[in-house]
Structure formats: structure tokens, C-alpha cells
Amino acid sequence: MNKKIFTLLFLLVASFSSVTLYAQTDSLTKAPAYKVGIFAPLYLDSVFTKNTFRYRQAVPRFIMPAVDFVQGALIALDSLQAGEDYIDASVYDTKSYTEKIPDLIRNKKLDSLQLIIGSVRDEDFTQLAAFALEKNIPFISATFPNAAGVTANPFLVVMNSTLKSHCDAIYSYILQNHGTDKIYLCRQKGNQEDMVAAYFKKMNEQDGKPLLPIQVVNMDDNMTTAFLRSKLDSNSKNIIIGGSLDETFAGNMAKASYELNKTYSITLIGMPNWDNFSALFNKKTLAGFPVYFTTPFYTEKTDAFSKSLTTAYYNKYRGKPSDMAYKGFESVYLFTKLLAKYPESFMSHISDKTLKVFCDYNFMPVKQNNKANEPDYFENKHLYLIKILNGTISKAW
Numbered sequence: 001m002n003k004k005i006f007t008l009l010f011l012l013v014a015s016f017s018s019v020t021l022y023a024q025t026d027s028l029t030k031a032p033a034y035k036v037g038i039f040a041p042l043y044l045d046s047v048f049t050k051n052t053f054r055y056r057q058a059v060p061r062f063i064m065p066a067v068d069f070v071q072g073a074l075i076a077l078d079s080l081q082a083g084e085d086y087i088d089a090s091v092y093d094t095k096s097y098t099e100k101i102p103d104l105i106r107n108k109k110l111d112s113l114q115l116i117i118g119s120v121r122d123e124d125f126t127q128l129a130a131f132a133l134e135k136n137i138p139f140i141s142a143t144f145p146n147a148a149g150v151t152a153n154p155f156l157v158v159m160n161s162t163l164k165s166h167c168d169a170i171y172s173y174i175l176q177n178h179g180t181d182k183i184y185l186c187r188q189k190g191n192q193e194d195m196v197a198a199y200f201k202k203m204n205e206q207d208g209k210p211l212l213p214i215q216v217v218n219m220d221d222n223m224t225t226a227f228l229r230s231k232l233d234s235n236s237k238n239i240i241i242g243g244s245l246d247e248t249f250a251g252n253m254a255k256a257s258y259e260l261n262k263t264y265s266i267t268l269i270g271m272p273n274w275d276n277f278s279a280l281f282n283k284k285t286l287a288g289f290p291v292y293f294t295t296p297f298y299t300e301k302t303d304a305f306s307k308s309l310t311t312a313y314y315n316k317y318r319g320k321p322s323d324m325a326y327k328g329f330e331s332v333y334l335f336t337k338l339l340a341k342y343p344e345s346f347m348s349h350i351s352d353k354t355l356k357v358f359c360d361y362n363f364m365p366v367k368q369n370n371k372a373n374e375p376d377y378f379e380n381k382h383l384y385l386i387k388i389l390n391g392t393i394s395k396a397w
Contacts, residue, residue: 034339035088037110038073038332039101039118039128040066042093065324069119069143072321072328075312079333085340089332094124101127111135115339115346117331119143119324129156138339138346142331143324145272147366147377156377157350157363159331161296163192166272167199169294169383171212173397174239178267179212182236186217186228186253187243196243196271214241223249225256232264242270251279258289268292275386275393283391290389290396297327298384298395299358305333306358330357350378359384 043063070091077089094101101124104110110131116139118128125141125148132139132155145160161169174183185200187193197216204210217231232238242253250270257268274280274293299306309329313321321329334357342349350363362382365375385397 032343033086033088034115034336034343035113036090036115036117036332036336036339037113038070038089038091039094039116039120039124040070040091041095041120041124042066042070043095044093045097046095065143066119068322068324069328071313071317072309072325072330073117073332074328075309075316075321075325076329076333076336078312079308080336083337083340085337087336087340089336094118094120101131105131113137114343115335116140117142117335119328121146122148126150129153132156138335138350140331140335142327147379151368151376152372152374153377154347154365154374158377158379159296159327159361161272161380161383163195163272164199165379165381166294166383167196168203168381169385170241170269171200171203173385174241174269175212177397178237178239181239182233183212183214183239183241184217184231185214185241185243186219188218188220188223188246188249190244190246193244200241200243219249219253223252223256225259228253228256229260229264232260232266234264237265237267240266240268242268242274245271245273247277247279250274250277254280254286254289254291257291258286261289269294269385275388280388281391287390290387292385292387292396294383295386296361296380296383297323297359298386299326300395303358305329326358330359333357347378 047060047063073091077087080087092099092104099109105127114137116128116132116137118125118139119142120128121144125144128139129148129150131137133153136155138155138157140157140159142159144158145162147156147158147162150156185197187197200214204212204214215231219227240253240257242250244250254268257266260266269292272294274291275295280286280291301310306326309321309326313319313325334355337355338349338352339346341352341355351361353360360382361380363378364381366377366379367375384395386393387396
């Protein structure tokens with residue numbers, strides 16, 4: 001097993017005792033303590049037997065996103081030591097055999113928290129959201145792009161924007177920049193594809209009639225270059241929305257668009273998960289043809305925080321931080337500083353621009369029922385339009 005990964009995991013095991021951080025020893029009794037809980041599915045009880053790592057050949061991939069997130073979070077906590085705030089932070093493994101979230105809640109081990117930050121989903125997400133509402137504790141969901149059906153919870157903050165918000169952003173971009181062009185929503189069968197189509201239809205027909213001439217193209221049995229060519233207009237700019245989260249569909253759509261781009265003006269905009277599809281980064285098969293997608297997380301990694309994270313990560317683990325490490329660092333640093341700045345009015349200042357780390361955020365209240373007295377949750381509505389070109393990404397809008 002890679003020695004640096006074992007070291008990382010060993011340190012994570014040791015980190016579950018409270019990590020107390022402060023800047024000046026003589027101010028220890030004067031400064032208020034800000035108590036922060038960081039939650040992630042590390043599965044440490046599954047991968048360790050006492051202090052023996054069970055996987056001798058390689059670290060299981062399913063734990064790495066959480067490990068990277070927590071590693072970034074711990075480096076953020078190290079950075080906070082240089083400040084004047086007194087931080088009492090604890091890391092919790094949501095997949096612990098002995099201290100599951102319900103156990104922690106029942107035993108009142110979370111009652112003193114002032115801030116919850118989690119890279120969690122599904123049941124872990126809903127349990128923390130319910131506890132946050134009961135105790136009036138802000139819960140920052142750092143990575144899960146969903147509200148999981150949670151309603152009437154003004155203490156829930158969703159950093160990773162939902163699919164609906166991505167569709168809103170794509171629609172807004174097209175409306176502002178391509179309102180007179182030919183617009184196609186290309187899709188295949190599927191529940192998620194139905195959701196995407198419904199989102200665009202609702203946005204485009206708010207007054208009962210279409211604002212933009214969006215043509216829906218069903219490509220289940222016709223995923224060919226010839227079929228796509230039959231739908232496009234050679235005398236106009238063609239804006240294609242890739243309305244599917246499926247990797248094969250995305251690859252085929254990019255390939256067909258690339259082949260037609262020599263004679264047709266094509267702009268292909270995909271879904272937020274397209275940044276994970278290796279075919280779209282192939283320099284040979286898509287040479288010179290850009291593919292666009294939206295994301296709430298983007299940094300050119302040249303800013304002071306990025307350099308600090310990169311240096312600290314290399315010094316500890318002789319490697320480069322992953323995107324999840326960036327997310328762990330940013331969520332912990334940003335919102336812990338926000339708690340220290342506004343301990344009595346945290347939720348009123350969650351979009352404070354003065355504390356920017358890597359990304360710009362715009363947290364807006366979301367209401368499923370406009371007549372509701374309080375929001376169902378707060379969600380980041382600031383999204384970047386990113387371009388994949390010749391294997392690299394850059395900000396397009």
C-alpha cells in the first residue's frame with residue numbers, strides 16, 4: 001500500500017478527538033470558543049482492524065472522496081491557527097460502527113456545536129438536516145447537489161447547486177447570449193432526462209407560451225451524426241443542450257457535434273457532471289472543439305489560498321490536493337471564519353463576499369411554496385460556465 005496514503009489515514013483516525021485551535025495562549029480564557037463539527041463517510045471502522053489497515057494492496061476508491069475532503073478540512077483548520085479566533089473542531093466519521101449520527105444525537109454529543117459542515121448524502125444528510133433544524137445550528141452541505149426532499153429548514157445551506165439551478169443557469173446564459181439562434185434540447189429516455197426537460201419547459205413557458213424556440217430532439221434510437229445533421233440549420237448558429245447525465249450519451253453527442261462543426265456552427269452545453277467524462281477531454285477526437293458545462297466550483301489555483309493548500313498538502317503527503325480537498329478546505333475555512341465574524345447572525349450573512357476563498361457564492365432562499373413563511377433551504381445560485389477544450393478547462397462565462 002502507498003505509504004503516504006497510510007499515513008494520511010492514520011492521521012485521520014487520530015483526528016477524531018477534538019481539534020482545538022487558537023492563536024494566542026494568553027487569550028485562551030478571554031476568547032469565545034467556536035465549536036464546529038465536520039462530517040464525512042470515512043468508513044474507518046471498515047478499513048481498519050484496530051490499527052491494522054485491511055487493504056494491503058491499495059486504498060479502496062470508495063473512501064477517497066471523503067478522505068480528500070477531510071484532509072482539505074484539516075489543512076484549513078491548521079491555517080486558522082494563524083488567526084485570532086478560538087476554534088474547537090471535531091471530525092466525525094458518519095460510517096462509524098459505534099458512533100453513528102443517531103447515536104451522537106441521542107447521547108447529546110453534538111448539542112454544543114455551533115456549525116455543522118458535511119460532505120454527506122442520503123440518510124446522513126437528512127439526519128444532520130433534521131438535527132440542525134431542531135437545534136437551530138447552520139448545516140453547510142458542501143458537496144451533495146440535492147436537498148433530499150428537505151423542506152422548511154432555514155438552517156440548511158446547499159453549496160453544490162441542484163440540477164434545477166444548473167438548468168436555470170444554462171437557460172439564463174442562452175437567453176442573454178443566444179436568444180436569436182437555433183436551440184435544441186437533445187435527450188434520451190430516462191427519469192433524469194425527464195426532469196431536465198421539465199425544468200427547461202417550465203422556465204421557457206412561464207407566461208404560457210415559449211420565450212425561446214427550444215426544439216426537443218429525442219435521440220434514443222437515432223444517436224448518429226446523420227440524424228443530428230438532419231435537425232440542424234446550416235445558415236444559423238446551433239445551440240445544443242445535452243440534456244442527459246449519461247456518460248455514453250455525452251460522448252456520442254460530443255463526437256457527432258465535433259464531426260458536424262466543420263460545416264455547422266455548433267455550441268454544445270452539457271450537464272454539470274460532464275466534467276467527469278474522460279471522452280470530453282480527448283485531445284485527438286475532439287481537437288479544437290469546445291464542450292461547455294456549468295459548475296459552482298472553479299478556481300484557477302493561482303490565488304493565495306490555493307498556493308497555501310498546495311504547499312501544505314505537498315509538505316504532508318508529497319502529492320497534489322484533489323478537487324475534494326479544495327472543497328473541504330474552502331467550506332471549513334470560509335464558514336468557520338463566517339461563524340467567528342457573525343456568531344449571532346450567521347444565516348443573515350452567508351453570502352458575505354469579503355471572506356471569499358476560491359469561489360464566488362450567492363446563497364438564495366428556496367421555497368417550494370411561495371406562500372411559505374420561511375425558506376425550505378438556502379442554495380448557491382452562482383454558477384460558472386466552463387469550457388473543455390483540447391483536454392483543459394477554463395472559465396467561459
